[in-house]
Amino acid sequence: MQKDPILKVTNLTQQFSSGDHTLTVIDDVSFSVQKGTSCSIVGPSGSGKTTLLGLCAGLDRPTSGQIILNGTNLNPLNEDQRAEIRNKHVGFVFQTFQLVPTLTALENVMVPLELRGEERSEVEHDAKDLLQDVGLGDRMDHYPAQLSGGEQQRVAIARAFINKPRILFADEPTGNLDTDTGSTIEKLLFDLNEAIGTTLVLVTHDLSLAKQCQRMISLENGQIFDDEWIADSQSAQLI
Structure with missing residues (x-):
């Protein structure tokens, strides 16, 4: 059954x-992503x-x-209106984490809902639950500088899910992590995605991660040159 985009x-x-030159980074790209699905780029x-x-x-x-996001x-x-849309409906995991250095792990996760x-x-109750889910129940009072790269990424993921987003965008979520930590982060993304029903769109160089999504869009020179549905992805469902 086809889902709504x-x-x-x-x-x-x-x-x-x-x-004197114009650099075209994205070149006449068109696609849609259905609700509740997972898509890698x-x-x-x-x-x-x-x-x-x-x-x-x-x-x-x-x-x-044109971009139509959640209708x-x-x-x-x-910018203020777009920020409101993001705060209500969007989660974003940055490659560089983007944690506030003067806030604890718990306070970083709480930021979107406090805003x-x-x-x-x-808010604090929900943030503590999410940090428990990502395995940081004993690190809630630590500041980013006191956390490893993998731990900071887990905080970023918990923060991205605190507002129960309709859609989560993740930029190289495992790009700076070792293999074991990266595997843990991958599982967290898909587990949280499945539990909340959030649409997942992620950018990655890691083809093994990309193929865990239901769909893989390949870009080259700013254009889509392949758009593949992956039948045996770990998150496969009727779409």
């Missing part, structure tokens, strides 16, 4: 000026993967084309 990208182009360095992910999440504005056209929205003005006691 939570993300629809139409004729998306992103260009940057470099001296792969391709060589410089193919536009991270740029595409940021555009889809509303972190940047495209040169042309909302992002094009006419200003909404939600009751602190409830």
Whole structure:
């Protein structure tokens, strides 16, 4: 049974000026992602993967084309309006973690819901549960500098799930991690994805991770050159 799209990208182009030249990073890309599915975006360095992910999440504005995220056209929205959409419906795991160094692990996870003005006691309860889920129940009061790279990434994942996002974007979620820690992070992503029903869209160089998704989109020179459905992915379901 076909699911409704939570993300629809139409004729998306992103260009940057470099001296007298125009650099086209994303070149007339169109695709959609259905609710509750998992999708990986792969391709060589410089193919536009991270740029595409940021555009889809509303972190940047495209040169042309349209992005509809969770039923909302992002094009006419200003930055504050796009930030509100992200806070309500989107989770994002950055390759560089983006944790606040002056906040503890627990406080970092609480940030998205505190920005909404939600009751602190409830937010703290949910954040503690998520940190337990990612295996950091005994590290909640530690600051980012006191955590390993893998532990920081787990905090980032817990933060991304605190608002129970409709869609989670992850940029190289295992790119800076050792094999064992990377495997743990992969399992966490798919376990949390399945438990909450969040759509997962991730950028990765790791083909073994990419093939765990139901779908794999390959980019080259800013264009889609392959779009593959993976029948035996670990998260496979009727789509």
